[in-house]
Structure formats: structure tokens, C-alpha cells
Amino acid sequence: MSARFAQWASLSPWSIISFSVGSLRQLLTNGYALIPLVYTGWQQGFNSPWLLLVAAGLVLATLSYASLQWAKYRYRLQDAKLGIRQGLVFKRAQEIPLNKIQNVRLEQPLYFRPLGLYSLVVETAGSKQDEAVLAAVNYRQAMLLKKHLFASQYLQTSPEAMPADGESTAHVNEPLQAGVAATTASVQTWRQSEGLVVAKDLKALLIFGLYHNNLVWLSIISGSIIGQVDWESLGQTSLVQGVWHWYQANVATGLVYQILAALAALALLALLLSLISIASAVLKYYPYRLSLRQGTLHRTGGILAKQQDALRLHRVQLVRFEQPAIGRLIGRWTVHFEQVKGNEVEQLSKRHLLIPSMTQTEIPQALDRLDGLATKANALPDRYQGIDSGWLWRRAIPLALLPVVMTLLLGLTPFTELLFGFTLVALIGLYLNYRQWGYHLAGDDCWIHTGVLGQTWQLVPLSKTQDVCISQTPGQRRKSLASLHLGLASGPLVIPYIPLEEARLIAETALNLTREDPTNWI
């Protein structure tokens, strides 16, 4: 190892930008509360001197804090360890043994793109908080650092951290392609079954945005804004009045028209929300490329911030194939690779590495390439064993009794009528949930099927189970049924109300696979 990085060195001053952005992001994500604040500021007028003063102070504080962070930041590579010192008041010294480094990834946020700088993120097996970020390095430096980080690992041949077939130097021996420096995915060796696994074009991502709406998240944000709008004065404006008159004159004449108008309004709303989610899908993932190198999945893409996520295949605990209601209509799946809980690829949103917009025929093609997964499965199953109807009755009967009892107590009032309506919807949802809940045991893999309107297949490699639990209520015992709980590092799973022998079969298969399994599963 050369002595090049052996001395304590500081980062380039440009990293002040990334430190500022980092602390600003922390500030913003820690408070949805900021949204109403900004809104009130807007109501009161942004030219209020106080607001300007606060904003200026904020910028100044962020910049000076970031400068201090930069000034105190030192790193070095010595004794097969990456050492990092940082912190002004609360000093923090990190030492990462190089053989514990799981992955090194390059990121290029938007603000570094004009400068041609990168952030080098060093991932370890521990939690995401422990990863080290060397901000504002240029491409040559980044590659050199990467070489040093991996080279010593290669010398030590730590089999845990690196499949030892000498490929760790492959990155570096490639000629640097200056032109396509942004897509680091292009610097790679192409081998059999390695290389590009899936690429998604603009159309596929548009479809992904359409069917994969995240409405809940949106309603959280919009809720705080809608609460502040002055609806009464809005109702007085001529536009709203005009629309209302038109509605009274043309639509409110018949029930059919009214229903049609309501449906149209709902469709319009859904479309509007879809537009937002389509835009965010494209901004986040375009151009989507997933490639496989050295048993590690790499995802690149993103318009606003170029991002490269990496995930070792053997660390995947569970593969989830998700199909929301709209996705089911157009036959598209989203494939999620779930990791150990708390170690998600995207730290803030707790999202896993995903492949968007997969058709039924694309899934086997992709699965075939991923040999490193702990599963032998290569296609979605075409059937599943349903759960016992006892699950449904146990939930449906108390639920159905609620409005009946309320009606007996209160009589038929608008409230109980509403309660009947809600109960009916809930019962239908419960029934759909029951119909779709099932499992399919294929060799050492257990598939779990769930869903209400959409559907989800969870592919559980039973060798990844951490604990198994068979639970029985007295009623289940009489009918020799049981609920099976599988504990995985990505979270617990449950298959309720299945025959006891089946629960035992799955549990014992899992135990047989794990009890003598010498390999690291997380």
C-alpha cells in the first residue's frame, strides 16, 4: 500500500456545499412543521423584515457550521484501516477496518455535477449511520481511493467481505472513461451472467409512476396546507360560483349525472396525483439501470441527483413482488429486494432496492441472472394454498355484530346507517384479503401471497429464517390448524390458519436449513 493516503488529510473545500446541504436536509426532513410556517409567511407577506433576517441568519449559520465541519474533518488510510475524525464540540473518531467494508459507492448529487465532483460512500456491515462519506472528491481521486480501499482487502483475502477470486482489482484496471464518468456503471468488466440485468426506459418509468402511487405520503403533506386554506372566501370567488351554477343547472338534474360527475372528479383527482408520482418516478429513477458485478447489484439513475445504490445479493433476505390495484390491471410488478431492517438502501425513506415496471415475462429473465440470491426460484408461482375460512369468520362476525348492536341500542339513525356502510366496505375488504392470503412451498422457498385489491408475492428463502413460531388458539387446536410466524432479519412474516402439518412442514424445513448452516445470512 502506498503512503499516499497515510497522513491525515482534509477534504476539498467544495465539500462545504455538501455539508451545508446535509444539514439543511436534516432540518427539512425533521419538520413537516416547516410547511405551515412557510405558508403563514406567505400569507403575511414575504417582504416582512423579520422573515428576511431569519432567512439570512439561517443561511449564515448553515454556511459557518458547514465550514467548521469541513475544517475539522480529517481522514487517512493506514494500517488497513480507514480513519475518520470529525466534530467540533462532540468529537467523533471512526476507524473502519478495510476488510469490514461491504461496499464503496460513488454518488454525484446535483450540486456537484457542474464541478465534476463525487461523494464516495463507504458502507460497512453495521447500521447505515456508521457509513462514512468522503465528499467532494474528483473522479481520479475517487478511483484511487477505491483502489486502495479494495486493494488491501484483496491482499488480506478476507473471504467474508469479498468473494475471493481476485475481481476486486477489476474496477481499477479498466481505462478511465472520462466522457461517461457520470455513469460509473459503465466502468466494469462484462462477464457471463454479470453486467446489465435490467434497464428501464422512460415509458416503463412513466407506467411505474402511474401504477405505483404513494397517495398516503402525499395526503400527509397536503393535509397541513389544505387545513390553512380559507374555504369560505374561496367559495365567494366568481370562478367557484360560476362552476357551482353550471353544476346546478346541468348536472344536478339527475342522479345518473351526479354519479358520473363524482366519478369524473375522482378520476381527475387520481390523474393529478398520478402526474405527481409519475414526475417523481422519472426524476428519481431515469435512466434506470440495474447491473450485477461481483455478486453485487448496482442501481444507477436519477435526473436530479445521480445515485448509485449497491446491494450484495447474499444480503437479500426477502424478495417481494408487489402489484398495486392499477398495476394488476396493466400487468406490471415492482420487485423489492429487502435487506436487514434498519439497513435499507435508502436510509431516509426506508425503501429497499427495487426494480420498477416488470412484466410477468421479464421476472423469470431477471431472476435467472441473480444466482447469488439464496433462492432457487425462477418464476412466480401460478397457484397458492389458501388459508382456512376460520380466519375470516373470526374477524367478520365481531365486525358485523358492531352495527347490529349499535342499531339495537340507538335505533336506525344516520350514524348507524353510516356504520352499516363502513362495515360493508370493511367486510368486503376482509373477504378479499382472506381470498388472497395463501402460501406455496417450493423446495426450500416459501412463497406467501397477500393482497386486497392488488397482490403481493413474498419469496422467502427458508435458509434466511431466524426463528420460527407455531401458534394455536384453542379453536385452532380443535380443527388442527395453526398460525406460522417466520422471523426474518427484514421483519416478521405470518401465515395464519393453515393446517398444522403444513405449518410443521415449513417450520421444520426452515430449522433443518438453518440449524447447521455455517454461512453468514445477513
Add this chain to the structure above:
Amino acid sequence: MEDVTPQPSASMQVRRRLEQPDWLAIDEVPLTPLEQAYLHQVQIENLLIFTPLLIIAPLAAMLLNLPGSLILALVTALLMLAGIVSYGRYRHALTIAYGVFDHEFIMQKGLIWHKKIALPYTRLQHVSLSQGPLERYFHQHTLKCFSAGSGSAEISLPGLGDDTAEPLRRHLLAKASQKQASQIQASQKQPLTERED
């Protein structure tokens, strides 16, 4: 109980799938129930929870000048609640049992939701032993076994006596590290020989 001597686990046999009738399923193996002292502890806990409540509630009702019939109803309801909860906790304590086996640790619990949990030693991340003030008086310990991912314990076993808790913890840790040792050996692709322990 079971043998505590480390097995020559490095000699990995080819894993054999047994036919189903040959298995003794995890919900059929015999387990060890907890000691009598834990039952006493649960009963004392019940007393400590409900006695103050049964004294304070009528006093407060009297201070508030509630009618006599209401106080009577309140006390009856409280007594019934105390009886049901105490009996439930007692019966729940009776259902707890555990077993230490060659490859996994098994625990059962639950009165209505009867659960059998099996945790293979290969998946054991760490073990903790804790003791509250009441437990200290009764010489009892709570053993918790953790696996990766979730922050909560996969197995939480109360009511272990002084003479079992510490040996059990040591045994579980030994088993776990023994599995890990074989893991390192296997990954270094060394010839698998019998280890001298």
C-alpha cells in the same frame, strides 16, 4: 437435561432431509416448565398491582361522595377484574416452558395464543440476562435472545433460577460462538477436521 458438551460440529455432515413421520416437530418435543419460585413471584406481583388499587379506588369514591351502591358496584367490578387478571397471569406463567436442544433453543408460552418459538443457535446474535427488584428478591432472572433486524427480543424467558440462568446463558453463547467458529473455518475453506475442545 441435554448434553452441554460442545459437539464436534466442524465435521459437517451432508444435511439430510428426514421424512415427515420421522420428525419430532417443534411443537411436540418435551420441554422443561419453570420453577415454583416464579409462580410465587407472579402471585406477589398480582398482589402488588391490585392491593393498592383496591384500597385507593373505594377511598377516592368515598371522598367524591359517590352513592353507596355505586361504590359497591365499583369494588365488585375491581375485585372481579383483579381475580380474572391474576388467575390469567398465574395460568400464563404455568404455560411457560423451555428446552435446550442440539441445534435450537425452544420456548413455549401463551394461554389463549399458545406459541412455540424455536431459535436456531446459528441465528443467535446476542443473549442478555436481566433482573428486576422483585426478581432479585425471588432469585429469578429473565433471559432474552436476540436475532438480527428487529430491535425486540425473539425469545424472552422469565423465571430462571440463579442456578440455571447463568449456565444457560453461557451455554447459549458457547453454542452460538461454536457455530460461528465453524462458520469461519468453512469460509476459509480449511480441511474440516475434528476440533479438540
